[in-house]
Amino acid sequence: MYLHLGAIPANHRLLEDGFTVLDDPLVGERITEMAERGFPYFTEYGLDFCKQFAFDERIRSILEAAFEKCSLGHWLRYEEFPGHIECFRRGGRKAGRLVLTVHLWAKGSQVAYYAGSHLHDMATSRGRRSLHEIPLSELSRVGSNPKHKEFPDGGLAILDARLGFEIKQGYAITFLFAVDEVIANWAKIVLPYSEALVGKVSEMGRESKKIGLNFTFEASPGSRGT
Template identity: 85%
Template sequence: MASTTTFALDVAQRSLLEKGFFVLDDSLAGERISEMEERGFPYFTEYGLDFCKQFAFDERIRSILEASFEKCSLGHWLRYEDFPGHVECFRRGGPKAGRRVLMVHLWAKGSRVAYYVGSHLHDMATSRGRRSLYEIPLSELDRVGSEPEHKEFPDGGFVILDARLGFEIKQGYAITFLFAANEVLANWAKIILPHSEALEEKVSDMEKESTKIGLNFTFKASPGGGTTMKTETLVPMHIAES
């Protein structure tokens, strides 16, 4: 088992380095996303945190994150819907920016996306898009010779990618987790969860998954007036519907 895990990690790391993304096999992803949608995307619940733990802290994701960062934390939890005709990325700057943020795309059934191979390795001109992402002109992608690799997920899918990579969501949507090196998170706000002993217990269990991957959640004030804090800093659990 150890040799298989090591080989898989080596393959994933090489793909992330060279192509900018790696597709993970997961036959349950589409069904779980459909269930999440049917429930109305209840992120701030016990069910939502169980969902987060299953995918954001998947054993393969953990191994890639632990191999990529000295310390990192879950920074954003978003839902990106389709935006055909627009190539987007979360970070820009190419080699100068470095690989400091990794994204996990959980694709709903029937989704289609184009990942622009190697685009994470180039510093390109960008503009601010409509949903807090950078948009990359096709002329820039042509200039650096980045070609799209088209992926279809009739049954849903599971992908980890460099946050500098350009992608175009042609159809469907992706529930997205972003993990960032702790120095990147220094100026980000905290994720705020409702006060709940059950949720606090869930967070405590998730924190035990890895000594190198943080959550940095904070809870709303308790009925007694106090605020429960978990670990350090992080961004709000922002849900992008556009």
């Protein structure tokens, strides 16, 4: 299953460049609204936001084509960090494509994606926000050049988690989808217990037979927990 952007399928761009940008004029407005509410991720509003974008039909089609089975296992906001080129995973071709990242860009954001960097095993260091930082010298060594993207109205991108990127301005609400062998080593996303949230998660779980949710709930009122 392929989503065509111009003449080039999105999955082809994802394989070759390591990222693809999807047009979506709603993203910037919804992120502004989310920010005005104080980023209430783990609420009914927040889960509706998650469902709208993490399970967007275009993203879902790419995930289902890339993986036999995966789960949403990470959901955070990453702010600008100019001068620092980061990636979520390292290891190049040998590591394999096991995790895909979705960037939802706020209005006015700017990013540099280092095309093809996901295919190379490079020396990295552990960065300030627990991502792998890649020296520019390593990217130059493997011939990976930045492709600069600006999102005056916000936007959406999906990328291989091995890809190097530099958030020059603004921020991205970020989702990571990983295969089972990777998800098994990740902590679960803990949601407050309520019948409404349980219902929302159940609804989200029906969106795709191939995409799960690495969620769990706090103990319900009256339960003894474990």
